[in-house]
């Protein structure tokens with residue numbers, strides 16, 4: 001799964017610089033709790049993080 005591209009929005013890049021790390025995020029999907037390397041961000045909202053399995057939920061959230 002490590003060869004999948006990571007989607008980085010501009011807002012997420014800012015959040016990433018602030019936190020300084022990407023590996024400690026946990027998937028937002030209810031009941032998942034896996035490590036979440038895929039970050040999604042909308043303007044003026046907190047970043048959302050999803051694991052490989054649930055990253056499509058982040059895509060849908062950004063689209064909506």
Ligand SMILES: [Zn+2]
Pocket residue numbers: 027028029032033034050051052053054
């Ligand atoms: Zn997940």
